[in-house]
Amino acid sequence: AQTVTQSQPEMSVQEAETVTLSCTYDTSENNYYLFWYKQPPSRQMILVIRQEAYKQQNATENRFSVNFQKAAKSFSLKISDSQLGDTAMYFCASDDSGNTPLVFGKGTRLSVIA
Amino acid sequence: DVKVTQSSRYLVKRTGEKVFLECVQDMDHENMFWYRQDPGLGLRLIYFSYDVKMKEKGDIPEGYSVSREKKERFSLILESASTNQTSMYLCASTVDRVSYNSPLHFGNGTRLTVT
Numbered sequence: 741a742q743t744v745t746q747s748q749p750e751m752s753v754q755e756a757e758t759v760t761l762s763c764t765y766d767t768s769e770n771n772y773y774l775f776w777y778k779q780p781p782s783r784q785m786i787l788v789i790r791q792e793a794y795k796q797q798n799a800t801e802n803r804f805s806v807n808f809q810k811a812a813k814s815f816s817l818k819i820s821d822s823q824l825g826d827t828a829m830y831f832c833a834s835d836d837s838g839n840t841p842l843v844f845g846k847g848t849r850l851s852v853i854a
Numbered sequence: 855d856v857k858v859t860q861s862s863r864y865l866v867k868r869t870g871e872k873v874f875l876e877c878v879q880d881m882d883h884e885n886m887f888w889y890r891q892d893p894g895l896g897l898r899l900i901y902f903s904y905d906v907k908m909k910e911k912g913d914i915p916e917g918y919s920v921s922r923e924k925k926e927r928f929s930l931i932l933e934s935a936s937t938n939q940t941s942m943y944l945c946a947s948t949v950d951r952v953s954y955n956s957p958l959h960f961g962n963g964t965r966l967t968v969t
Contacts, residue, residue, distance in 0.1 A: 749894065773954040785960040787945065789892060792954060835953040841887060841912065842953050846896035 742767045742834050746845035753822045761817045761848050763832030766811045774815045779829040829851045860961035867968050873932040875964050877945030886928035891942040935968045
């Protein structure tokens with residue numbers, strides 16, 4: 741069974757600084773997908789970034805990028821130039837190619853401080 | 855843009871009541887999901903459905919049931935609400951089983967309090 745672990749329940753970062761959120765996962769599949777979702781306070785959960793396991797190149801979406809270390813089963817999210825609007829719960833998730841539904845980690849609450 | 859609508863944002867029910875949480879999506883998505891979100895526990899899958907009239911148990915189905923009579927609507931039912939079911943409930947849908955091709959679209963959530 742897939743598992744996803746986020747070891748940082750809460751983090752904070754100064755506005756304009758860079759922060760990295762950690763995520764490790766475990767799966768027996770060779771092909772799988774990894775995601776970061778964001779849930780702003782009292783707002784909908786939305787997708788931030790996604791990565792295919794067979795692609796070595798790290799995914800990037802504007803200020804968001806990942807550090808995907810397949811051998812270590814690590815998938816961290818880096819947020820550059822943090823903004824107040826980045827304040828949210830961040831969830832790491834894993835999908836083993838549709839065999840089972842998405843599995844989420846316990847989340848990291850990120851606060852961006854002005 | 856895909857819209858997933860949960861009928862209630864806040865709900866307060868008494869122990870033992872039968873509770874219906876409704877979720878409707880407007881993009882003809884095949885797959886629908888109910889998650890429960892609790893502090894320190896993240897999102898846990900209760901039930902999901904890959905087609906009309908189909909349902910599958912997730913990780914924590916005990917005390918819950920679901921109904922999917924129409925493609926766009928997926929209802930979560932608490933047969934006899936208990937205080938340990940006080941939680942935030944999130945509905946989501948996707949067009950494709952493989953999440954990479956079609957990310958989950960979430961509703962705004964229903965915060966249920968059982969007293």
